[in-house]
Amino acid sequence: MDVWKNPLLVPCFFLCFSFQTNLSLGGDTISGNQTLSGNRTIVSAGGNFVLGFFKPGNSSRSNHYLGIWYGEKVSVQTEVWVANRNDPISDPSSAELKLLDGNLVLLNESRVIIWSTNLNSTVSNSTIAVMNDTGNFVLRDASNESKILWQSFDHPTHTWLPGGKLGRNKKTHVTQLMTSWKNSEDPAEGLFSLEEDPNGTSQYFILRNRTKSFWTSGPWNGQIFSLEPEMRTTYAYNFSYVSNDDESYFTYSVYDPTIFSRFIMDTSGQIKQLTWLPNSKEWNLFWSQPRQQCEVYALCGAFGVCSENSLPFCNCLYGFEVKSQSEWELNDYSSGCKRKTLLRCENNASSNGAEDKFWAFFSAGLPDNSLEMSLESDAACKSACLNNCSCNAYAYSGGNCSIWTEDLLNLRQAADGEGTGSTIYIRLAASELLSKSNGKKTVIGVVVGSVGVILLLGLGFLVIWRRRRSVVSAKAVKGSLMAFLYKDLQIVTKNFSEKLGGGGFGSVFKGTLPDSTVIAVKKLESISQGEKQFRTEVSTIGTIQHVNLVRLRGFCSEGTKKVLVYDYMPNGSLDTHLFHGKEVLGWKTRFQIALGIARGLAYLHEKCRDCIIHCDIKPENILLDADFCPKVADFGLAKLVGRDFSRVLTTMRGTRGYLAPEWISGVAITAKADVYSFGMMLFELISGRRNSKQSEDGKIRFFPTWAASKLDAGEDILSILDSKLERNADVEEVMKICRVACWCIQDDEIHRPTMGQVVQILEGLLEVNAPPIPRSLQVYVDTPEDIIFFTESSTSQSSKVQSNVSTPSQAKSTTSASAKP
Incomplete structure (x- = not known):
C-alpha cells in the first residue's frame, strides 16, 4: 500500500523513523542501545570536538x-584521534560504534569487531560514552562521573592535546606515545614516534621504526627538559613531569582555555606544536624539533638524499628513481628510490660484460651499517666493493675502508662551504656513466679538451671582467642595491669558509670585495617565498637608510640560492658581549646602545612609507660597528604594514622569551609587539645575562620579575x-631604563609606549612614571629573589591609562598623564 495516498498514515510513517536508535547531531553521549554510524556524529557540550566517521x-x-x-x-578539518587507524572501513553507513557488554566496540560492514576498548x-549495564570538550572521549559509569573506565587520552594516536599524557605505566608496562600518520591521506601507523625512554629515564625520544633514535629532549631536571631551554620562557603553557611508583608521564595545560593548541608527531618526523x-583561520607552527628537516633519520628512504636547500627536501641519488611516485x-x-639500471652481477646480460662503475657523492655524513676493513689504498677498497655483488657503495679514508651491502639510508647533501662531510662512492651500472675514452676517441678528446681549456680561460676572464664591472657599478651608483652573482660571492667569501x-634563516659568512671592502654574506635557508616576493621584500628593506639599521648592500637570487649582502660589523652581535664574555660593555655604552636601538625601531615603525614590524628583536639581531654604534639587523621575519592599517594578521614568528602575549592569543599584531621584545632585551642589557637562568638549586630565576619587584619597592x-x-653606573639612567623596560612589557599593548616615546624618554625630553608590575611577572615563591617564571594569559587592565609617559612638568602633578611624542 502507498502511504502517501493515505494522509492518516503519513504521521505514522515518520513516527516509525523516530524510534531509530542512531544518534542525532549535537548529542555528546552514547548510552544504552544507541549506535553511531554513517554521517551521524556526537559533539562535545561546548562544541569543541566531534566524534564520527571521516x-x-x-x-x-x-x-x-x-x-x-x-x-x-x-574551520579546517583537523583530526586528533583515530580508533581504527590500521583497519579502515569501506562503508561507514553499514558500520556501527556501540556499547556491548560494558565495552565500546566498532563493527565494520561485515559485522566484525575491528576495534574495542x-x-x-563489572558495570556493563550502566556504562555510557561521553565526548568531552577537552577532546577526551571517555567510557564511564553513568551514575558516577569520576569512575572512568577507559579514555582516549590514555591511547593517543598522532596528536597530544592539553591534559593528555605521554608516558608509561610502570606496572603494566603500557605506554602512551604518539605515532605519525603514514601520510596525509592514511592515518595508519607511520615510521615516527615520540615516547618516553623505555629504560626508565625521564627523557623523551623521537624514534624511527621505534628503534632508531635521532632526537632527545634530555632528562627532566625538575623544571624543564635539559635539552629544551626554551621551555623556561613559555608563558602560555604549564608543563609538568610526574613520576611515582605506578606511572611516569609528561603533561601540559594551556592557561587560556579559549586557545586551541596541540602537539603532533608529524609525517615529516618532527614533533610540532601548533x-x-x-x-586568520589557520594553524600556526609555534615550535618544532628537530629544527632542521634533514636531521630526521632516513627521511628520504633507501637511496634517497635529503637537502635543506631544495623543495621537496628529498631527491634520489644519481642513477636511481622514485620507487612510489604516489607516496612521494x-x-x-x-x-625511497630504486636503481634505474641493474648492476652487472644482478643482470649480466644487460651489462654486455661491462664492469660497474662508481659515482662520487659528497655527503654531510656517512650512512650506518657499513662493513669496516683495513686496506692500503682507495683502489683496494674499490675492488673489495666490486667483488661483492651485494655492495652498493664504498668510502675510503686513511687506511680505513667502508663498504655498504645494505640499502643506503640517511644520506644528506652537504651544503656549499660545509666544513664537515665525506665522499661516498655509489656503485652504478656502467651504462649510467660515460665510459673511458680510448683510441680515436682519445684524439678527439684531446682536441675537444684543448678547445675547452681555451673556452674556460675566456670564461675566467669574462667572470673577472664582470666582477670588476659590478664593483665599478656599485661605486658609481652608491646607495643602490647590487645584484651579485652567486659565483662571485663564492669567490669573495672563499667558498663560504669563514662563518x-x-x-633560523641561514648562516652568515665574512667576505672581502676586490676593493678591500669587508662584507657579511648571509645565505638564506629553508625559505619558501617566490622570486617576485623575495625581490619585493629585498627592494623594500634596501631603500631603508638609517644609522641604527644595518645596511643592505645587495642580494643574489638564482633559483633556490637566496643570499643577502650586508656591511660587515667588526664588533659582532650584542649577545656575544653580554653573555659570552667577549668584551664587557660599560654602562655609558649600554645606554647609548639602548638609545640607538630605540631610534632604529622608531624609524621602522614611524618614519618609513610603510610601517615595518621587525618581529624578532633580541641581542643576537643587534650588531655593533667599530664604534659600538648599534645596528638593528636580520629582517628575515619583518612584516610590512600599510599606513592605512593599524594591525596585521600574520603567523607566529620570532623567538621565545621575546614574544609579546598577543602572538599566543592569535590576534592581529601591531608595532607594539616589537616594543615588548625591546623591553625584554633591555632587562638583559641591564643584567648582562639571559632573563631566564637556572640556578644551582635547579630553580629557574626570571630576572625581569626580580628587577620589577626591586623597582616597585624602591630598593637599591x-x-x-x-x-x-x-655598580659603576648612573643611578638615574639605570632607573629610567628599568622603568622603560617594565612599561614595554605590559600585558596589554595599549599600555606600552611607542618606540618614538621611548626615544624621547631616553633622550630626556619626556619623564617616565613608575610602572605597574605586569601580571605576567606577579609570581613569587619564598622571597622576591627566588622567582620561578609561570605566567597567566594576558588580560586587559582596563583601569590603566593608555599612555605611560609625561613631560617633566606633567610628571609632578599626575601619575596618569597622557603625552604625545
Whole structure:
C-alpha cells in the first residue's frame, strides 16, 4: 500500500523513523542501545570536538575511519584521534560504534569487531560514552562521573592535546606515545614516534621504526627538559613531569582555555606544536624539533638524499628513481628510490660484460651499517666493493675502508662551504656513466679538451671582467642595491669558509670585495617565498637608510640560492658581549646602545612609507660597528604594514622569551609587539645575562620579575646591575631604563609606549612614571629573589591609562598623564 495516498498514515510513517536508535547531531553521549554510524556524529557540550566517521584528506580511496576532530570553531578539518587507524572501513553507513557488554566496540560492514576498548567491566549495564570538550572521549559509569573506565587520552594516536599524557605505566608496562600518520591521506601507523625512554629515564625520544633514535629532549631536571631551554620562557603553557611508583608521564595545560593548541608527531618526523589563529583561520607552527628537516633519520628512504636547500627536501641519488611516485606526492618518502639500471652481477646480460662503475657523492655524513676493513689504498677498497655483488657503495679514508651491502639510508647533501662531510662512492651500472675514452676517441678528446681549456680561460676572464664591472657599478651608483652573482660571492667569501654566525634563516659568512671592502654574506635557508616576493621584500628593506639599521648592500637570487649582502660589523652581535664574555660593555655604552636601538625601531615603525614590524628583536639581531654604534639587523621575519592599517594578521614568528602575549592569543599584531621584545632585551642589557637562568638549586630565576619587584619597592636599583660593572653606573639612567623596560612589557599593548616615546624618554625630553608590575611577572615563591617564571594569559587592565609617559612638568602633578611624542 502507498502511504502517501493515505494522509492518516503519513504521521505514522515518520513516527516509525523516530524510534531509530542512531544518534542525532549535537548529542555528546552514547548510552544504552544507541549506535553511531554513517554521517551521524556526537559533539562535545561546548562544541569543541566531534566524534564520527571521516575520510582523511583528499583521498580517492573509500577508506573511512572513526575519529575525533575539532568542531566548528576550527574551520579546517583537523583530526586528533583515530580508533581504527590500521583497519579502515569501506562503508561507514553499514558500520556501527556501540556499547556491548560494558565495552565500546566498532563493527565494520561485515559485522566484525575491528576495534574495542577491551575492558573486563563489572558495570556493563550502566556504562555510557561521553565526548568531552577537552577532546577526551571517555567510557564511564553513568551514575558516577569520576569512575572512568577507559579514555582516549590514555591511547593517543598522532596528536597530544592539553591534559593528555605521554608516558608509561610502570606496572603494566603500557605506554602512551604518539605515532605519525603514514601520510596525509592514511592515518595508519607511520615510521615516527615520540615516547618516553623505555629504560626508565625521564627523557623523551623521537624514534624511527621505534628503534632508531635521532632526537632527545634530555632528562627532566625538575623544571624543564635539559635539552629544551626554551621551555623556561613559555608563558602560555604549564608543563609538568610526574613520576611515582605506578606511572611516569609528561603533561601540559594551556592557561587560556579559549586557545586551541596541540602537539603532533608529524609525517615529516618532527614533533610540532601548533596553535589555532581564529582571525586568520589557520594553524600556526609555534615550535618544532628537530629544527632542521634533514636531521630526521632516513627521511628520504633507501637511496634517497635529503637537502635543506631544495623543495621537496628529498631527491634520489644519481642513477636511481622514485620507487612510489604516489607516496612521494603525499610527502611520504619512506619507500625511497630504486636503481634505474641493474648492476652487472644482478643482470649480466644487460651489462654486455661491462664492469660497474662508481659515482662520487659528497655527503654531510656517512650512512650506518657499513662493513669496516683495513686496506692500503682507495683502489683496494674499490675492488673489495666490486667483488661483492651485494655492495652498493664504498668510502675510503686513511687506511680505513667502508663498504655498504645494505640499502643506503640517511644520506644528506652537504651544503656549499660545509666544513664537515665525506665522499661516498655509489656503485652504478656502467651504462649510467660515460665510459673511458680510448683510441680515436682519445684524439678527439684531446682536441675537444684543448678547445675547452681555451673556452674556460675566456670564461675566467669574462667572470673577472664582470666582477670588476659590478664593483665599478656599485661605486658609481652608491646607495643602490647590487645584484651579485652567486659565483662571485663564492669567490669573495672563499667558498663560504669563514662563518660569522647563524640563525633560523641561514648562516652568515665574512667576505672581502676586490676593493678591500669587508662584507657579511648571509645565505638564506629553508625559505619558501617566490622570486617576485623575495625581490619585493629585498627592494623594500634596501631603500631603508638609517644609522641604527644595518645596511643592505645587495642580494643574489638564482633559483633556490637566496643570499643577502650586508656591511660587515667588526664588533659582532650584542649577545656575544653580554653573555659570552667577549668584551664587557660599560654602562655609558649600554645606554647609548639602548638609545640607538630605540631610534632604529622608531624609524621602522614611524618614519618609513610603510610601517615595518621587525618581529624578532633580541641581542643576537643587534650588531655593533667599530664604534659600538648599534645596528638593528636580520629582517628575515619583518612584516610590512600599510599606513592605512593599524594591525596585521600574520603567523607566529620570532623567538621565545621575546614574544609579546598577543602572538599566543592569535590576534592581529601591531608595532607594539616589537616594543615588548625591546623591553625584554633591555632587562638583559641591564643584567648582562639571559632573563631566564637556572640556578644551582635547579630553580629557574626570571630576572625581569626580580628587577620589577626591586623597582616597585624602591630598593637599591644598582643591585640589579650586571655585577661585572661593579655598580659603576648612573643611578638615574639605570632607573629610567628599568622603568622603560617594565612599561614595554605590559600585558596589554595599549599600555606600552611607542618606540618614538621611548626615544624621547631616553633622550630626556619626556619623564617616565613608575610602572605597574605586569601580571605576567606577579609570581613569587619564598622571597622576591627566588622567582620561578609561570605566567597567566594576558588580560586587559582596563583601569590603566593608555599612555605611560609625561613631560617633566606633567610628571609632578599626575601619575596618569597622557603625552604625545
